[in-house]
Amino acid sequence: MTGRQCCEAKDPVFETAHNDLHNLFPAIGEVNGDRSNFNWGMVEGNKREYGACPMEIDESIRRAEPPNAVKGDVARVMFYMEDTYGFRLSDQDRKLFSVWSKQDAPDAWEIERNQRIAKIQGKDNRFISQYAGAASATPSSNTKPAEDIVNAKPSSTKITKQGFSCDTKKTCSQMSSCEEAKFQLKSCANTGIDGDGDGVPCAKLCK
Structure with missing residues (x-):
């Protein structure tokens, strides 16, 4: 047993992170399969092969670019996973996700979804609930100053x-x-x- 199956069976932290509702979203099977475990990032050109779904995937560089309307959602989930489970983001990823979060602020559904999950799990995604940079926001010990950018109001x-x-x-x-x-x-x-x-x-x- 290796890879993901091994982690699911042997690592309780991985299992908790894997099943965290903040990290789970419904997805079109074909798109989800093609995206696989590719990194999020910018894809050159317009590699849109899913009809009305503007998802871009480049298998040659193992990279996927989400639609503009949900780039902020993706970014805030990635910051949440780092903040909650200690998964380390590279400086390059942190800069990219900071830009995405500023360009695509939380909408009404993202905020409501966050509140619903908080009632079930007992923990919200503070990168959504504290997006405007509330005075009560306190970075945890395993986060970096980039959060100040993430929580800033979008321009x-x-x-x-x-x-x-x-x-x-x-x-x-x-x-x-x-x-x-x-x-x-x-x-x-x-x-x-x-x-x-x-x-x-x-x-x-x-x-």
Whole structure:
């Protein structure tokens, strides 16, 4: 017995995390199967193969990008899982999820769902309930200052004086300059344009 089956049988923390209602969502079988255990992230281009469901999955890099309407939901679950179970997020993931959480604030259903789960499990997702940065919010010992960004009120789409924004452009071929590529990487957490992870986007543009 190896991998997930072993964890489910031998690790009570894994089993609790696996069954945590905050981490469970209904999903279309085909999409869930294709997504597998790929990392969340930005997918270059428009790899949308599920009809009206704007989910993007790139098997070649084992990465999945959720629809814009639920990116914040995904981010807040990831922060909750780290906060509750000590699963460590990379700095790159933390920056990406912080951007997603700001761009997609909790809606009425996410808030209601959180409250319902809290009544059942006795614990809410504070990254939803304390989203506006309530004074009572106290980071736990295994969280990092990035939560201050997560809990901040969302701002309107950022547009620079050069006209750059996080709305549409994703690939290096769509960038007008190295400056725009750097904006996409740093302000939009578009990690897909930094293939080797060295912090320099679009090598051909930013030589």
